[in-house]
Amino acid sequence: MLCQECQQRPASLHFTKIINGEKTEFHICERCAKDKGEYMPGSNSFSIHQLLSGLLDADQPFSSTKNKKVKKAQPELKCSHCGMNYQQFAEIGKFGCANCYRSFEEKLDPIFRRIHGGNATHLGKIPKRQGKDLHIHREIKELKENLKKQIEEEEFEDAAKTRDQIRSLENNLQKEEGA
């Protein structure tokens, strides 16, 4: 039996995964198993990968033939930079390049949320050199969220203040970018 991943080497690892209650058999070679992070000695990536492939497939929870047809009808998401498509990403559980994040963007939010305890937005470090303006962008974003809340709660005086703050930050940015 040939490895279902590479179709080149003989499959030496055979196992069954249960994803969404549906049994799937896998037959892959050792090399591909390692590439996928499974059975790597000393690493725990097996469970992470399992978790991941469960998540990525969760897109199509009922993979009956009917749904498979629907899936095929969708245009394929493909990264123009490295050539990886979404299906490959879902199988391997790894991105091919930074641009993949853009290319598969519409599908990523729920995946990130399930891996990262409900979070999908970065709140950590911003690179010192490249990220100068991002610090300001982040502040503007937070203010805009405040503004929305304030309007909803009809706190118009506060909302006006927040709007002015946003404008002044945006002006600063424009000046910098124009300079």
Add this chain to the structure above:
Amino acid sequence: MSLESFMKEAISPWMKNKGPDADIVISSRIRLARNLRDVPFPMAGDEKQLEKITEQVDAKFAGKSHVKFGELELLKMKDLKENEKRVLVEKHLISPNLSNESKAGSVLLSEDESLSIMVNEEDHFRIQCLFSGFQLDEGLKYANDMDDWMEEKLDFAFDENQGYLTSCPTNVGTGLRSSVMMHLPALVMTKRLNRILPAINQLGLVVRGIYGEGSEALGNLFQISNQTTLGKSEKDIVDDLRSVVTQLIQQERSARETLLEESKIQLEDRIYRSYGILAYSRRIESKEAMQRLSDVRMGIDLGLIQDVKGNILNELMIVTQTGFLQQYAGEILTAEQRDERRATLIRERFRLESSRELNDGGGDT
């Protein structure tokens, strides 16, 4: 080579410092994953592109002096012998993946080996800082410094909303994995750990046994690390880990007290039996060695054994692994030969300890 000079070379200098809470926390590790913006990740990149990254690193960072870490040395995987790579893996300076699978993989090492930057592992860069004892803040500070230093010269893949972009979606955002290696023999013996673990998992942290398969932890050593990397600041991630580790330290201490109060004789018996086996056995498998070393280490921490220093577990845990045994022997060994060599090495190390005792009165360092 004498055992003493072998150990000197084998043990990373950072390990010789005794950090805070060193009786329970063996080491703290911070890892940051970073990638270049315009080059495919190592899995998808072709060898030439990846080779260029190693060259860039060589030109920009190797041999340059850094305030904290001193001069950094670049080691290319292709230039190393099998066993040399294995020893680096056993020292936790590189991953098995970098050693065996990487294309154009290399590692930048600081002199004291507290900093290692893997190049072309799963991500283009994995910055790792290792500290002895419970020192997560220091680790994060220095990893951040190194990240800033590299970012001055390299364009990292970063997105405003998604943070640092990594090959695996489990690392996206901060790219931060903070982890602490703990010695928890009393929590294992009293079976309290099993009750604590589910709660820790619920907090978004992962607990794994060291070197062991599945849930079985060799030598009662556990690694606790964060799983969530997105949607929290680096500081919050580290703070959350720290508060859980702090609680675990307290729990372990109280379990040790309970054991001393309620079953001192059994505990002493177990510890001294292990001591005897380590001091006199002629063959020992790594699994048993780890367990016995764990017992003796606890005996030292509880003041029951006084003529052996506490870091003996840390040291022997590292050097009784296959790669080190082979390096010391100067040849490839079969499993049986390893068991024999392991026993010999442990015996010699224990004897070294008692002769030191005679020579300098066993002063602490």
